[in-house]
Amino acid sequence: MTDETLAKGRMVSETLNPGMEDALRKRYDALVPGLSESITDFAYGQIYAREGLPLRDRYIATIAALTALGGQTRPQLKVNIAGGRKAGLTRAEIAETIWQMSLYGGFPAAINGLNAALEVFEEEDA
Template sequence: MGEALDRGRDFLQSIDPELEKILGERYDELVPEFSESLVETIYGRVYSRPGLDIKTRLISTIAALTAQGAQTSPQLRINIKNALNVGVTKQEICEVIFQMSLYGGMPAMINALNTAKDVFAELGD
């Protein structure tokens, strides 16, 4: 295993320990080693970089996914859960989503708020 894959796996242990397994079960049959590639690239090379704390990275990710629109709802759902796991508040998540109405439009913001609302309900918040 490479250094970045190890970093990615270590990183995921703190925010979403089941994610690699879930991705592997869903996609590795279609694209061999997909889950490892994603963990290595996203979490081992990008999210674990110095310079930004994890809360800021997740808030930035939520903002970007919101601005991209409804097609990112599955990824938005995962990142909202992970943000909550590291201490980002529901209010902070909702405010960053609302802020994106200026950049992604009202429909994108409303779709993201609906996703957030669903995640909050699933988690009993």
Template sequence: MTQNNHDSRFERGKRALAEIDGEGGEKVIAALADIAPDFARYIIEFPFGDIYCREGLGLREREIATIAALTALGNAIPQLKVHIEAGLNVGLTRDEITEVIMQMAVYAGFPAALNGLFAAKEVFAHRSEAEALGQERAA
């Protein structure tokens, strides 16, 4: 996703958020509407409108970096779950996500990696249930 100087940061960010985080991103923005709508706008404009739209890294690489950083923080499980889902949305495999999280044990410690792996397990299970439900409805 590249920046288009004719688009506003907000419009670029909305498109990027929808492509990367899908429903998860929209839920975060909606949850902020009644407490900090300006903060929701900042999330759309800066990370998604400015950073994610830069050239130099693809969305897969950006999500690898984000998953690694959130795992290493160790205290951002809700955000990590959103970005694990985003990683799947932009083409990362479950095995790739698991390997990224396991790699963080070396730099962030086993507790951070364990928390990340349990977050991934939850996201993968939820995604499998949603996919199964979708297949049932299609049949």
């Protein structure tokens, strides 16, 4: 972890998932000290902020992977669908990404992913 990657991570995280680091800190840091900074630094500062792949494409990959992993990833999938929307993904692109995973994670995983997407879209519309 460097000050530079942590600062980048905080910028990306706050843009796409406002309050995420603070929520992680409150929930987990007493149990695993530094978890919130580690996730912010690594996931957002070192991975999402990397050059070489546009942020919106990184979200397509993330949404696909979380969908294929199945229902146990629902909370993270919803967070990343919302982040993907902020990174410029359309609802149709998200739905098609999730549906593509029916080939790899199975129909139940894809249906669960579509249900998660519908919840995020409903929250956007509210």
